[in-house]
Amino acid sequence: MTIRAGVAGQPISHSLSPLLHGLWIEAAALDAAYEAFGPQDEAGFADLIASGRAGNLRGLNVTAPFKEQALAAADVVSPTARTCGSANLLVFEDGRLSADSTDGQGLMLALSEQAPAFDAKGASVVVLGAGGAARAAVVALKAAGAEVAVLNRTRERAETLSVELGCSVADPDAVRDAALIVNALSVRPEIDIAALRDDAVLMDMTYKPLITPFLAAGLARGLTTVDGLAMLIGQARPSFEALFGFAPPPVDVRAAALARLGETA
Structure with missing residues (x-):
C-alpha cells in the first residue's frame, strides 16, 4: 500500500x-x-x-x-x-x-556543513528575533553548549523567551563579540557588519533569496555564512x-x- x-x-x-x-x-x-x-x-x-x-x-x-x-x-x-x-x-x-x-536539527546540520570550523560549545551566540524560528534556534544551540542571547526589537518578547528557555537578553552591542549570529527574522536585521568579529559566522533562516542582504554583507566582509536552504534540507x-x-x-x-x-x- x-x-x-x-x-x-x-x-x-x-x-x-x-x-x-x-x-x-x-x-x-x-x-x-x-x-x-x-x-x-x-x-x-x-x-x-x-x-x-x-x-x-x-x-x-x-x-x-x-x-x-x-x-x-x-x-x-x-x-x-x-x-x-x-x-x-x-x-x-x-x-x-x-x-x-526537527528545525533545531536542521540548524545544527547546516552549521556543520557550511561552517565546519564553528564549535558551539561555549560559543557566544546572538539569535535575532523572538518568534518560533528563534525559539528552535535557541533550544538547539543551548543543547549544543552555546551561550545564547536573544536580540529582538521588542525587548519584552525577548525577555519572555529568555525566561522560558533559559537564555539571556542581548543588547544591540552584543553582536560585536558574537561567534555566531542567527537571523530568525523575516527581514534584514539592522546590524553593522563592519563591527563584527573577523571570525564571526552569519546564518540566515530564510532561503529565498538564497543569499539574503544580511548574508551578502557578510560575504563582502569575508565572513563565513550559512544559508537557510542548508537548514531546510537539514530538517x-x-x-x-x-x-x-x-x-x-x-x-x-x-x-x-x-x-x-x-x-x-
Missing part, C-alpha cells in the same frame, strides 16, 4: 519539501507519495489531522501557521517540541499522533527517516532545490 505523507501550511505553493522528499522517495524506489496540503484555516488543519488518525496519512511536516496547533493536537510530544512550543513533524500510528520538532532529513523508516538516500537534493529557486550557487 502506498505510504502517504506531506507538508501542511498556508501558503504552501512555495514549499520545497515535496521536491526534496520526492527525490528521496524516487531514489529509494519507495511506494510512497509526499504531497503539499494547504488548509485554509485551523478547522481545515484539524480535518487533515483527523484524516491522518483514520489511517490515510503516515505523517506530516508542518509549517506556518499550524505549528502550534500541531503540537496541541498530539498525543505524544517530544521534549524538543515541548520546549520549542511548536511542532514541524507529526507521525500517525494506530490512530495516535506523535509530535516532534527534512530526520523528517524523512521518521516518516519512511530509514535515512534519505544520497541524492543531491540541494542542486535540484537551487534549480527550482532559480539560484546558481
Whole structure:
C-alpha cells in the first residue's frame, strides 16, 4: 500500500519539501507519495489531522501557521517540541499522533556543513528575533553548549523567551563579540557588519533569496555564512527517516532545490 505523507501550511505553493522528499522517495524506489496540503484555516488543519488518525496519512511536516496547533493536537510530544512550543513533524500510528520538532536539527546540520570550523560549545551566540524560528534556534544551540542571547526589537518578547528557555537578553552591542549570529527574522536585521568579529559566522533562516542582504554583507566582509536552504534540507532529513523508516538516500537534493529557486550557487 502506498505510504502517504506531506507538508501542511498556508501558503504552501512555495514549499520545497515535496521536491526534496520526492527525490528521496524516487531514489529509494519507495511506494510512497509526499504531497503539499494547504488548509485554509485551523478547522481545515484539524480535518487533515483527523484524516491522518483514520489511517490515510503516515505523517506530516508542518509549517506556518499550524505549528502550534500541531503540537496541541498530539498525543505524544517530544521534549524538543515541548520546549520549542511548536511542532514541524507529526507521525500517525494506530490512530495516535506523535509530535516532534526537527528545525533545531536542521540548524545544527547546516552549521556543520557550511561552517565546519564553528564549535558551539561555549560559543557566544546572538539569535535575532523572538518568534518560533528563534525559539528552535535557541533550544538547539543551548543543547549544543552555546551561550545564547536573544536580540529582538521588542525587548519584552525577548525577555519572555529568555525566561522560558533559559537564555539571556542581548543588547544591540552584543553582536560585536558574537561567534555566531542567527537571523530568525523575516527581514534584514539592522546590524553593522563592519563591527563584527573577523571570525564571526552569519546564518540566515530564510532561503529565498538564497543569499539574503544580511548574508551578502557578510560575504563582502569575508565572513563565513550559512544559508537557510542548508537548514531546510537539514530538517527534512530526520523528517524523512521518521516518516519512511530509514535515512534519505544520497541524492543531491540541494542542486535540484537551487534549480527550482532559480539560484546558481
